[in-house]
Amino acid sequence: MDPAWALREIAFQLERAGEPTYRVRAFRNAAATVDKTGAEKLAQLAENGTLTSLPGIGKATAGVIEDALAGRDPAYRGKIVDKELPDGEPLRSALRGDCHTHSDWSDGGSSIGEMAVAGRDVGHEWMVLTDHSPRLTVANGLSPDRLRTQMQIVAKANELMAPFRLLHGIEVDILDDGSLDQEEELLGQLDFVVASVHSKLRMPARDMTRRMVAAVRNPHVRVLGHCTGRLVVGRGRPESEFDAEAVFTACRENGVAVEINSRPERLDPPMRLLRLAAEIGCDFTIDSDAHAPGQLDWLGYGCERAIKAGIGPERILNTRTADALLTR
Structure with missing residues (x-):
């Protein structure tokens, strides 16, 4: 061995x-x-x-x-305690990839190569690398220059790992006014953009609604990440307040998927909002938000919740091939 x-x-x-x-x-x-x-x-x-x-x-x-x-x-x-994770079947088997992952270029614990190999080994056809954007300094967010350099690393990984594909994306911060924390020109070069709120989570509901709607109207955004920002373990963190109907309607109208975040401490959005987004007609992604290779195996948590909300594979972007994913 x-x-x-x-x-x-x-x-x-x-x-x-x-x-x-x-x-x-x-x-x-x-x-x-x-x-x-x-x-x-x-x-x-x-x-x-x-x-x-x-x-x-x-x-x-x-x-x-x-x-x-x-x-x-x-x-x-x-x-090692053999922790039994939800398998999320049959939906889990329909997923071809993961739209939200991190490496040690921001706040992940493993290299881009290690994350890509782990993604391939858990059965993905493709995986999107979405390290953080500059303003999230606590997470070592990527400056424009570092993001450009990362593009070269991702290209090299794809040369070595074909037919597995590592798509290059970003988890970009939604700033207070709804603009995005990265150069527009750079966002246009990426394969995939997840937009998330990481600051001022207790902003008044009216302002938070305006902020999130502005972000999902940006033509580069494909996914609204962990929309309430809640944490459900330890001391926890309450949900951000916003007009969910307005935000999810904007997602549907602008072709932006609502993320079903599979991290056990997030499980975001909560079931009542997940069902609302489904009723409004949104598409979804089921993402691990993995910061380490072993966390890529957490997708069953999101699949289980999607099944409970009555969301079928036809509404989940992860069930698509990489080429189909990149076509809006």
Whole structure:
């Protein structure tokens, strides 16, 4: 068994189960160290019991490496709680991709390449990379220059991974006046734009409605992301207040999909608003909003909620091929 693969597989399972980031990072960092260490040296250190002399290798990760080199199923895997996620079938099987994902270019924990490989390995035909825009400094949002550089990285990934396709997008902040936090010319070059509110979530309902409607009227926007901004775990965060009928009507009229965000702490929009958007005639995306490879497996949460709201695959953009997705 390849030790680096074993470490990354454990990291994936920890992410999928929602374990703390520091624990996941230990296994991914250890895998990176293994990648840089020759197989002969790695085997010698394992035989001598000195793997922990390598940077980023601790007792737990050394144990995984030793087990993998010996051809054993790593004992650490038995410590991972096998969290049963909703499968969201039969809708989950109809999804061809994921429209909202992040890498370590903004606030994700893994490289573009790692995220793309994980997307392919969970069965996607395509995946949209949507790192944050400049104003979200806490999330290391991308300046115009960094976004241009990222275009080149995405193009290279597609050369290496065909027929899987990594589409280049952005999760752009909706500013206070409804304008978008990135150069219009750059937005026009991207494959896909998700627009989301990340600031002043308690803005008065009238102003928030005006803000969101202005954003969905922008011709570059394809998806309205996690529309209420709520959090439903821990201390939580209340929903933003806005005229949902007006916002969803604007989405329908402008060909903007309403995102069904699958993150367990978001599950946004709430069911009453999801049903309203369906009644109004909106299209949808079911997105993981993944910030790590294991989180790409969370789409079942969104599929389950779409099924409850009576939303069929014909209204979900993720069921399309990449070429069809890019055609408005």
